[in-house]
Amino acid sequence: MSTTAASEPAIAHFRETFDRIRTAVSTFIVGQQEIIDDVLIAICCGGHVLLEGVPGLGKTSLINTIAQAIDVEFKRIQFTPDLLPSDVVGTQILMDREGRRELVFQPGPVFCNMLLADEINRATPKTQSALLETMQEKRVTVANHTHTLPLPFFVMATQNPIENDGTYPLPEAQLDRFFFKLQVGLPSHDEFKQILDRTGGNSRPHVSPVAHGADILRMGETLREVPIAPEVQDYLVRVVRGTHPNENAAKSVKQFVRHGASPRAGQAMLAAARARALLDGRFHVAREDVDSVALPALRHRLILSFEGEAEGIKPDLLVNDAIQAAKA
Amino acid sequence: MSTRPEIESLVQEVARRHNGFFARRVAIRAVLFASAFFICASLFWVTRGHSVPMVLSFVVGCTALVIAVVFFRWKRMKPAKAAQVTDRFFHLKDGIASARHLAHEHSDTPATALQWQWLAPRLAGCHPEKITEAFPRRAAIFAAALTGIALILGFLPASPSVKAAEQDASETLQRVTESKQALEQLIEELDKEIVSPEEKEGMKLDEFRKLVKAIDETGNRADAARQFARIEQKIRDASRSLDQQRDEETLKLAANELAKAEDTEARKLGKKLDGKELKEASEMLEKLAAKKVDPKDLKQDSKKALSEAKQDLAKMRAASKRLAAAGKQRQGARQAQGGQGANSQGSDGQMGTGSGDQGQAMEDMMAEIDDAAADAEKDLEEMEFDPNAAPFDGEAMERANRSLGKFGKRLRGMHAKGMAKSKLDQLRLGLAQAQSYCQGQGQSLGQKPGTGSSWSERQERDDSQKNGSLTQLQGQHGSGPSLSAVEEAESGTGISTRRGEVKQREFARQIESFVQRDDVPEALKLGVRNYFENLQSAQATEAPTIKE
Numbered sequence: 001m002s003t004t005a006a007s008e009p010a011i012a013h014f015r016e017t018f019d020r021i022r023t024a025v026s027t028f029i030v031g032q033q034e035i036i037d038d039v040l041i042a043i044c045c046g047g048h049v050l051l052e053g054v055p056g057l058g059k060t061s062l063i064n065t066i067a068q069a070i071d072v073e074f075k076r077i078q079f080t081p082d083l084l085p086s087d088v089v090g091t092q093i094l095m096d097r098e099g100r101r102e103l104v105f106q107p108g109p110v111f112c113n114m115l116l117a118d119e120i121n122r123a124t125p126k127t128q129s130a131l132l133e134t135m136q137e138k139r140v141t142v143a144n145h146t147h148t149l150p151l152p153f154f155v156m157a158t159q160n161p162i163e164n165d166g167t168y169p170l171p172e173a174q175l176d177r178f179f180f181k182l183q184v185g186l187p188s189h190d191e192f193k194q195i196l197d198r199t200g201g202n203s204r205p206h207v208s209p210v211a212h213g214a215d216i217l218r219m220g221e222t223l224r225e226v227p228i229a230p231e232v233q234d235y236l237v238r239v240v241r242g243t244h245p246n247e248n249a250a251k252s253v254k255q256f257v258r259h260g261a262s263p264r265a266g267q268a269m270l271a272a273a274r275a276r277a278l279l280d281g282r283f284h285v286a287r288e289d290v291d292s293v294a295l296p297a298l299r300h301r302l303i304l305s306f307e308g309e310a311e312g313i314k315p316d317l318l319v320n321d322a323i324q325a326a327k328a
Numbered sequence: 329m330s331t332r333p334e335i336e337s338l339v340q341e342v343a344r345r346h347n348g349f350f351a352r353r354v355a356i357r358a359v360l361f362a363s364a365f366f367i368c369a370s371l372f373w374v375t376r377g378h379s380v381p382m383v384l385s386f387v388v389g390c391t392a393l394v395i396a397v398v399f400f401r402w403k404r405m406k407p408a409k410a411a412q413v414t415d416r417f418f419h420l421k422d423g424i425a426s427a428r429h430l431a432h433e434h435s436d437t438p439a440t441a442l443q444w445q446w447l448a449p450r451l452a453g454c455h456p457e458k459i460t461e462a463f464p465r466r467a468a469i470f471a472a473a474l475t476g477i478a479l480i481l482g483f484l485p486a487s488p489s490v491k492a493a494e495q496d497a498s499e500t501l502q503r504v505t506e507s508k509q510a511l512e513q514l515i516e517e518l519d520k521e522i523v524s525p526e527e528k529e530g531m532k533l534d535e536f537r538k539l540v541k542a543i544d545e546t547g548n549r550a551d552a553a554r555q556f557a558r559i560e561q562k563i564r565d566a567s568r569s570l571d572q573q574r575d576e577e578t579l580k581l582a583a584n585e586l587a588k589a590e591d592t593e594a595r596k597l598g599k600k601l602d603g604k605e606l607k608e609a610s611e612m613l614e615k616l617a618a619k620k621v622d623p624k625d626l627k628q629d630s631k632k633a634l635s636e637a638k639q640d641l642a643k644m645r646a647a648s649k650r651l652a653a654a655g656k657q658r659q660g661a662r663q664a665q666g667g668q669g670a671n672s673q674g675s676d677g678q679m680g681t682g683s684g685d686q687g688q689a690m691e692d693m694m695a696e697i698d699d700a701a702a703d704a705e706k707d708l709e710e711m712e713f714d715p716n717a718a719p720f721d722g723e724a725m726e727r728a729n730r731s732l733g734k735f736g737k738r739l740r741g742m743h744a745k746g747m748a749k750s751k752l753d754q755l756r757l758g759l760a761q762a763q764s765y766c767q768g769q770g771q772s773l774g775q776k777p778g779t780g781s782s783w784s785e786r787q788e789r790d791d792s793q794k795n796g797s798l799t800q801l802q803g804q805h806g807s808g809p810s811l812s813a814v815e816e817a818e819s820g821t822g823i824s825t826r827r828g829e830v831k832q833r834e835f836a837r838q839i840e841s842f843v844q845r846d847d848v849p850e851a852l853k854l855g856v857r858n859y860f861e862n863l864q865s866a867q868a869t870e871a872p873t874i875k876e
Contacts, residue, residue, distance in 0.1 A: 225439060226439075227443065231425045285440035
């Protein structure tokens, strides 16, 4: 059998690498298996992740740990209201070189493989928008010069949903560029105890790198070979289109949604579903895979209507309704 | 490369099982809906006492079968759907659908082999026999019950009254057809018997032929009776328009007068008129006409020719005198009845309103004949006494003959009208017979003896059908006397008119003034006052109830 992307060794590599990273991350992070899997799936698919959760749940620690587990260049930006776009993407500075002064591009922290944008909603929209080109095109344009970022490139952003003072909600265009939006929940009783045990002492678990950037790129190639049947693809499209308030949509969607998910959401779902299938040991995508990735891929892409905002409707409910409508 | 046979056989087996269950459901529902529809439709007939037509069950059954087959073929499980169902039932996570897709699109790729590696071991545990469906017992019981009811209703016989009505309708239809044919035949016979154009014009047979042809052959007695009555009415009108009673009365008077005549021929004419042999009478009048006299003949052979002319004229005169006398009698009688201007109106109440002699009154014609005959007689007398006195031109005699001819023509017309009228009456009689025949009153009187039936509950009573007569007396709305007020005796005062109330008040005043007198004892006054007060209070509380 050839060693193309769709080969047994490639699949084995995908699964083994994924498991290694997961195991390495789990040595420090207690529980949160689903979040870890979703973050890793997003990384494999070359997507960016927005982690949302109240302070102290280990969002930043999770990203730090993953960065340690994958041997890639990691940088962190603590977003604050006074952060400027040039602080993110870089700027030109006047340098004195051999008696001549010239403007030299000073790369910003985005020039890395994995960028942690901590508390991204604390920066102004202007600064947040600096990441638009970076996240989608994986390049930076400063002073008419475009600089390509190294691959793989991932942005792991965190935000706090309960603090509103001094925060700036991410614009829709920015949100749409995130592959997944993951909601980090409170750990269970036992997990809580384990967290205290691991972090309460003098010794802290050390996470060693178990994969490289090339592994991540290969994993991405492998999962793109996973076939999807037309029926399953139809189903996926129905789910995405079901988030739009059109005639065939669920009643709740019609009532509470102003705009549904974009085709980019469909691309994200397809890639993530393929990864899910591979993780499940299959080489084909099933409806179950689509269902399992629908929530993280769609929840941040729904723009609620005024009524939906006023009623405090959770986008997850609407996504579930869209899934049910697609199944009907 | 096509799909692997293991996959296809599994999918086909699953589809077969599902289609089997689906066919069972469709069959039960088809029976259920067909029975329900049949019951609803059959109630339309059953509630009216009719038996349900067999064609209904055939139509409902065939329609249900066709709809069920079409619905089954339309909704039966297709392979793509079967693959999806197989995936879902055996938890294959869209393995079948993906394998089918890969087999068609990427048959030789490593992806297909990898996918089959995952699917193959799982297919071994897939047994279509595990797919079961509970028998729709409730629907089946319901369908069976409805089918039973439908069968009972389908074989329910018609009620005796309905059977009788149906038989009656068919008999009526047959009778109407026979009557129509008989009437057409009668019209043709009458048409053949017509000899004169006057008769043909008066009878209007073409119109009646069309009317008879237009009779709708119906089983409804009322409709049939209505149609025949309409034609009969038209015939009656036509017959009435041919009525010549006035002229016949005049002719009767003339016959009586002619009977008194000394002349034999005049008496014969009278007999003919009396016997209404108008055609013969007309011929006799032609014979009475005096021969044309040439003045030269009178001069050459005066005596012989003159005596012949006088004899002819005397015969004519004998008849014309009587006719004129009858005409005068008739005129006198008319004037006595206040018939002012009757002379100018001609024969009123008759059809004779045409131009010429048809519009002239018969008594005037009679007087004209007599006047002309008298003038001719006078001319002959003058000729006899003084042949050279004045030239004899025969104009008066010519006029007398012309009047006589006119009268004869009138008699022939009367004869033709009479013939037409008698034929119309004959036709009317035929129609009346046809009408009564259609009503079942032909040969026998009454219908067969009545039969008791418990089915009478299922149909409203129709006495007009029971006694065989559809003719019912109906009053005209608002034409009869109506009771505008009803006074109840218990609640009323016993006085029903205003005059009575006035009388009562007057009587009360008289009595009160009477009791005001000093000589009346106080106790009596008090008694009278109490009586009327009580009476008034009773009237006030018990107001009379008037029902409008």
